[in-house]
Amino acid sequence: MTAPPNARSANGGAATPSQPSSRRDKRRWSLPAAPGPTLRQRIERREREIGLRCSDVSCGLGPSDEDPVPVVDVSSLRQISIRPLKDHGEGDRVCEHTFHPxxxxxxxxxxxxxxEDKKDDRDEEVEVSCPVCRAVGSISREDWEEGACALA
Structure with missing residues (x-):
């Protein structure tokens, strides 16, 4: 006579040496390592290195995928750094990021x-915040006006 399928074996239901252990320690699943930067990230990094793209994530002057042969206007590719405020900090920049005006x-x-406040105030410096790291500093009024005119 055979035992019903749900009946326990004589040793209390423990796995025999010929059966694999059902209580084997399972390693916890973890996300595999990333393969590295994407093609888009590599291209944008290289464009930043040669000066075609600034540190702004939405840089409007960098090359576009729709342009088969990008036309580069050297005068529009000038990049500026944010300087410390007059009464705060030392050095020539508040962070390593550079931007087109x-x-x-x-x-x-x-x-x-x-x-609106920046238009009314006629100081030679304009207080700005880095869009990447949020460091507060200033740029010259000339750079601000150049950027504003380019957007108009």
Whole structure:
């Protein structure tokens, strides 16, 4: 006579040496290592290295996929750094990021950093915030006006 399928064996249901253990320690699943930067990230990094793209994530002057042969205007590719405020900090820049003047003005307007106040104030410096790391510093009024004119 055979035992029913749900009946326990004589040793209390423990696995015999010929059967694999059902209580084997399972390794916890983890996400595999990333393969590295994507093609898009590699291209944008290389464009930043040669000066075609600034640090702004939405750089409007960098080459586009729709342009088979990009036309580069050297005068529009000038990049600026954000300097420390007059009474704060030392050094020539508050962070390592560089921007086209128009990209920085656009990012400031999107962030809502008081575009109206910057127009009315006639100091030689304009207070700005880095769109990447949010470090606060200033740029010259000339650079601000150049960026604003390029967006108009």
């Amino acid at each position: 128009s990209c920085l003005v656009s990012a400031e307007r999107v962030a809502g950093w008081g575009q």
